[in-house]
Amino acid sequence: MPKPRSDSGQKNLISKRLVELRKINNLSQRDLAHKLQLMGYDIDKNVITRIETNHRFVTDLELLALTRVFDVTYDYLIEGKESPTDNNEDKA
Secondary structure (H helix, E strand, O other): OOOOOOOOOOOOOOOOHHHOOOHHOOOOOOHEEEEEEOOOOOOHHHHHHHHOOOOOOOOOHHHHHHHHHHHOHHHHHHHHHOOOOOHHHHHO
16 A cells, blocks of 8 residues: 655655754754754654655654654644744743
8 A cells, every 4th residue: 555645755744944944943863863862752863854855755653753852842843833933822
């Protein structure tokens, strides 16, 4: 059975926002992988590269890890429904 893809044929919906979040936070792919590993998630630099270049599907656990490390919502990661800083204003 073929794996699902977006209308554009991409393997995930978060690649552009992941790159954007990394740049906003001044993190290299290696830095992000290290930060995720310190939080207990087994995600290495190669996984991040493949997600960002749309060569890999994203698991629910990886989505959870990325929402936590960047303090954003699933809606932002998947659909871009809010800016990455909007989430912080709601918590104040």
